[in-house]
Amino acid sequence: MIQAAEFGFWTQIRKSPYFESTVRWGTKAFSVYNHMFIPRDFGDPEQNFWNLVNDAILCDVAVERQVEITGPDAARFVQMLTPRDLSTMAVGQCRYVLITNAEGGILNDPVLLRLGAAHFWLSLADSDILLWAQGVAVHAGMDVTIREPDVSPLQLQGPKSGMVMQALFGESIADLRYYWLREAELDGIPLIVSRTGWSSELGYELYLRDGARGEELWERIMAAGAPLGLKPGHTSTIRRIEGGMLSYRADADSDTNPFELGLDRLVNLDMEADFIGKAALRRIRAQGPRRRQVGLVIDGAPLPGPNTTFWPVLKDGAVVGKVTSAVHSPRLERNIALAMVSSAHAAVGEAVEVAGPFGRAAATVADRPFHDPAKRTAVAPVPRTA
Structure with missing residues (x-):
């Protein structure tokens, strides 16, 4: 069995409450996300993909840190952080939102959870929004408290996740x-449970509210799921690219605006409420984005794994963009990618080339998502087991 000491961990990077459990259950590699170790490898990534789409996997995503915003002005403050209109967001609801800077660039794309009338969590992608929000609050003139609570989510994802739940x-x-x-308890373990996840499959996130009980929660879920084929796993690059889901710092960063990503639905420039970046996003909308995110199908032999650098996209020998995320999909039997290219070359069907470690390969601009564009899998009603 691999021991934690073999990974050479140090104290500067935090471990999740599930760290020891994931090591016992076969983690073979970690990376760092939000200043915390995240399991990235439980063996064959293709098998992890099939486990996800056929059965269910349990993933340690405690790296999705929560920024908790409370106080009399919490709702007004949260609206100031995002261009998405939150005026109809109910208590108990979640929303996918963008956090934008003064230039309209994306600082994070978290899931926002509303736990109470004046109680919100931002469940983060990989950037320091706790510090951003605290800095904004200094001069906002609003009565809010902003902190990182003791909350560590797990993702239970896949078609059998409903039966496990x-x-x-x-x-x-x-x-x-x-x-x-909804709030829940499992054997006295305090949780928030949401029907969300980063897989484009049916799935749930279980937000542990007592880090001392992480190993107990992990083992309890795995025991309940064993008869249903539940496996330990990691977020699937294959499935998330099939679903066109963003990975912050790869597919978007602070120099990327929502219109380049086709996320106009998350921007309401006509609402009365003000938010950071509103004027800049109005200018960008009026001018039209210079770049656009597209899907690509890349010809050639199956890619041996995801890209670890940005690959140039070329048209007639000139660089017109970059591949941000690429992988071979065993289900689609194609190499698929997300790329950012100049708007002049973003039309579906456009023929381009990609320069990578394989040399140059022909590629074609394609619709995204590549699979289940209506998200029927994730949104469908959950069958009851009884």
């Missing part, structure tokens, strides 16, 4: 709607 919490959990949350 019913084994844990009873049949009523099937009533939890897509992008809604």
Whole structure:
């Protein structure tokens, strides 16, 4: 068995409450995300993909740190951080949002959870929004408290995740709607449970509210899921690229604006409420984005793994963009990628080339998502086990 000491961990990077459990269950490699170790390898990534799309996997995503915003002005403050209109967001609801800077660039693309009228969590991608929000609050003139609570999520994802959840919490959990949350306890372990996840599959996130009980929660879920084929796993690069899901710092950063990503639906420039970046985003919308994110199908032999650098995209020998995320999909039997290219070359069907470690390969601009564009898999009602 691999021991934690063999990984050479130090104290500067935090471990999750599930760290020892993931090592016992076969983690073979970690990377760092939000200043915390995240399991990235439980063996064959293709098998992890099939486990996800056929059965269910449990993933340690405690790296999705929470920024908690409370206080009398919490709702107004959260609206100031994002261009998405939150005026109709109910208590118990989740929303995918963008956090933008004064230039309209994206600082993070978290899931926002509303736990109470004046109680919010931003469940983060990989950037320091705690410090950003605290800095904004200094001169905002609003009565808010901003902190990182003791909250560590797990993702339970895959078509059998609903059955595992019913084994844990009873049949009523099937009533939890897509992008809604509820408070729950499991053997006295305090949780927030949401029907969300980073997989484009049916899935749930379980937000542990007591880090001392991480190993107990992990083992309890794995035991309940064993008869249903639940496996330990990691977020699947294959599935998330199939689903066109962003990986912050790869597919977007502070120099990327929502219109380049086709995320106009997350920007309401006509709402009365003000937010950071509103004037800049109005200018960008009026001018039109210079770049656009596209899907690419890359010809050639199956890629041996995801890209670890940005690959140039070329048209007639000139660089017109870059591949941000690429992988071979065993289900689609194609090399698929997300890329940022100049708007002049973003039309579906456009023929380009990609320069990578394989040399140059022909590629074609394609629609994204590559699979299940209507997200029927994730949104569909959950069948009851009883």
